[in-house]
Amino acid sequence: MRLPRLVVVTDRTQAAGPLADVVTAAVDAGARAVLLRDRDLAEDDRAALTADLRAVLDPVGGLLVVAGATGDAVHLAAAEPFPAVRPRLVGRSCHSAAELTRAREEGCDWAFLSPVAPTASKPGYGPALGVEGFARLASLGPPPYALGGVVPADVPALLAAGAHGVAVMGPVMRDPSVVREYLTALGP
Template structure:
């Protein structure tokens, strides 16, 4: 499966309204891949939320990835049953190398730019730091403080695409700006 170049990560604490409505607006604006985080929810609530989001993405041929199963944190154990698509969050060369060795289909690399959502992961990598991690990696989604105006620099550094959380959760209509920027940044 080939993922779209824009990956939207959920964070209901940053939404202006209900998460399902925010994701629906993001999909209406062009999002086709969503990573459901919300790991603090009880399993039943998270499963219900996943079903709702799948229902929004399915009619447009979109993909829902679920953190903890289809997308792993840097230190999560590799699953006994590998899902059809598997990604991992990475923050440095060692984590990227481990994800590659595991056969991950993609990785997110963060933080590329300063962001309040990713405290504690060291200084921002910037495009040069991103580029240094992309060379031997699975397809990389640049994550962390990415604005539409940053897309070209991320793609020029070798990122497959960009992953966005806060900006889209606060303004789901901004997805159209990211989609346009990705189209303009084609190699």
């Protein structure tokens, strides 16, 4: 599978409305990959939300990745153990050279490398890498997505620095129409 250039990361605490509605608007704006991150939901609620998001993404051939779950496409936290049975697609959050190397050695399909810029969505990680720091680390792991404080104007420099694409949470959760700006910046 060809990895998408934009991954929308969910956070219902920042969402401009019900999460399924925000994701629907992001998909309507052109998003084709979504990471369901909301790990704090009760298991039944998370399963229901997963089904709702699949119903939004499946008709457009989109990809739903679920954080820390078993299934077809999963995304792991930096310290989370690799699944005993490898999912079809698996990514990992990374913040350092060692974490990127681990993700590459595990055979991850992608890595989220963060934080690129200071962000209230991801406190406690840092300092921010900036474009230069991202460039120094980008080749150490699987195809990297820039995450954390990335705005559309940053995208060309991050692509030049080795980013496969960008993962965006806060801006899309607050205004899903911004997906169009990210996709324009990412190009064809």
